[in-house]
Structures are given as C-alpha cells and as structure tokens.
Amino acid sequence: MPKVALYNTQGDQVGEVDLNPSIFDVDVNETLMHNAVLMHLANRRQGNASTKTRAEVRGGGRKPWRQKGTGRARHGTIRSPLWVGGGITFGPHPRDFGYTMPKKAKRLAIKSALTSKVKSGSLKILEQLGFQEPKTKEMAQLLGNLKAPKKVLVVTGEPDNMVVKSARNIPGVKILPAYQLNVYDILNCENLILTQEAVNRAEEVFS
Template identity: 50%
Template sequence: MPTVGLFNKEGNKVGDIELSENVFGVEIKAYAVHQVVVALLANKRQGNQSAKTRSEVSGGGIKPWRQKGTGRARQGSIRAPQWIHGGIVFAPKPRDYRISVPKSMRRVAMKSALTSKVVENEIIVLESLDIETPKTKEMVKMLAALKTKKALIVVAESNENVYKSLRNIEGVSVIPANNLNVYDILKYDNFIITKDAVSKIEEVYA
C-alpha cells in the first residue's frame, strides 16, 4: 500500500498517510492515459471554423477573358482559388471533433495518472487547506514551504476563499475533486491534494 508524507500549510511534515492501492498503486497503462488525453483535448475544440469554397464566393460568373489568343493563361472564373478574393481549396467547415472513450478506460487512465504521481514522488498530501479570508500571500508562503511552483491543488469541495487566494499565482491551479481529470494531473509538475480530497477520490475510484 503506497505511503506518502502528510504536511500542514506551514510545510511541516506531521505524519504519513496510506493511500488506496486500488487507486494510487495500480499498473500504469500508458495507452489508456494517452487515449483519454487525446479525447479531452479534442472535445475542447469548438469546431466552428468555416471558409468559403469557390462555389460559395459571390461573383465570378463570367469568364474573365476568352480562352485563346490573349497570351495569358486560360481562366474560367475570378473566384478560382488562385485569384485574390477567390475561394479556399478544401475549405474548413463546421464539424464535431468529439471522441468517445469508454467509462472503464477513463477510470483506468485516472488511476494510472494518480499512480504516476506517487511513483515519481510528485504528490503532496495536505492535512487541510481551510482559510477564513482570501490571502494570496499566505498561499505563496505555503507553496514556498512545500518547495513547489507549478502545481495543481485539489480540494474536496469548491472553496471560494482558496480559489481567490490562488487565482493570481502563476503556474498554479485549484480544482475540486469531482472535476479532476487526467490532463490536469499530468500537466502540472506537482500534485497537491488535501486529505479530504484523497478520501473522496478513493471513494469514487476504489
């Protein structure tokens, strides 16, 4: 069973915490992680780009000049792609980029991503992250004490004070446990998670 250090907001180690082997100690399936990340990025695409082909551009109904005898290259329309203001070859059209991934694969990918953070010693478990008022300076001190800069901070529930305290710190993002995804886990160098959030994730994925 994986065991990692438990820290307080001052950056001091206050003990150890055992993580569920079914969530933080599984075999890492790189193919599943890759597939889910590709799907997540593809699903973010709006797919609303559009340009006109030569048949959709207005004008160009008449032949610019006669076929032969002018010494110029033959042309059929001033809206052909080689003309300025002409149509676009293979013009992009609105489309859906969504990729469907089975729920079982998403679970495998999530467990693999969480396990990779444990294996690479990039996970930090916090005893708690409760603050009464938003204070960015306090969060900066905490990150400095934990010796981390670019980090994803996961809390059990959405906390406005924590969010406001962290939103102006470059390279740091905060997210509730129920919104956690594979891409965000891998994107950041360090994975900071509260003890309550660990319990919530284990409850869902174990």
C-alpha cells in the same frame, strides 16, 4: 497499501495517510494515459476555422471575358480557386474534434496517473485548506512551506472559490475539485497536492 505523509499548512508532517491501493497503487498503463491526454487536448480544440468555397465567395457571376479570340486562358468566373480572392479548395470548415474513451479506460488512466505521482514522490497530502477571503500571499506562503514552488496542481474536495481566487495570480498553480481530476492536469504538474477531503472524495468517485 501505499502511505503518504500528511502535512499541515505550516509544512510540518503531522502523520501519514493510508491510500486506497485500488486507486493509488495500480499497474501504470502508459498507453491509456497517452490516449487520455490526446482525448483531453482534442476536446479542448475549438474547431471553428472556416474558409469559403467558390460557391460561397461573393461575386464572380459574369464570365470575365469571352471564351475564344482573346489569346488568354479560358475562365468562367473570377471566384475560381485559381484566382486571387477566389474560393479555397479543400479548406477547413467548422468541425468537432472531440471524442470519448470508454469509462473504464478513463478511470484506469486516472488511477495510473495518480499511481505514477505516488511512486515518484510528487504527491503530498494537506490536512486542510481554506480561506475566509482571497489571500494570494498566504497561498504563496503555503506552497513555499510545502516546498512546491513550481508547477502545482492543488485538488480540493469540493469547489472552493476562495482558494481559486487566492491562487489564480500565482504562475504555474492550478486548482481543481476532486471530481474534475483528469490525466492531463495530473501529468502536467510537477507537484500534486491533495487535501485530505480530496483524497476521500477521489476514493469515492474512482473506486
């Protein structure tokens, strides 16, 4: 059973937390993690690029000149793809790039990502986290106490608006509730900080 140090907001170790081995100590499946990241990025694409075909471009109803006798190439419309201002051949149209993975595969990918953070020593457990009002200075000081100054993902048990507002002006810091954990954000951070409540919530959701 993996054990991770438990810290308070001053950065002092106050104990250890026994993590669920079925979530934080599994065989790391890099292929599933890669597929989960690709799925996450694909689902983020807007897919709203659009071009007009020759049938959709305005104008071009009259034949530009007669078929024979001018010495020029024959044309039927100025909205042909050969003309400047004409339609686009095989151009992009609005589409949905998103797709889904099987539920078991997604869960195993998240477990693999969490396990990789435990094995690399990038996971820290915070005793509790909460603010009465938004305090960016206190949030920055807390991250400094935990020696996590770079790209940080902080996971709370439930959505906490005060924590989000306290961290949103700090570059490289992202706040997520436990049920929104995803492989991309876990792997994209250098330091993963979970509150004790978030650990319990994650074990409920993903076990």
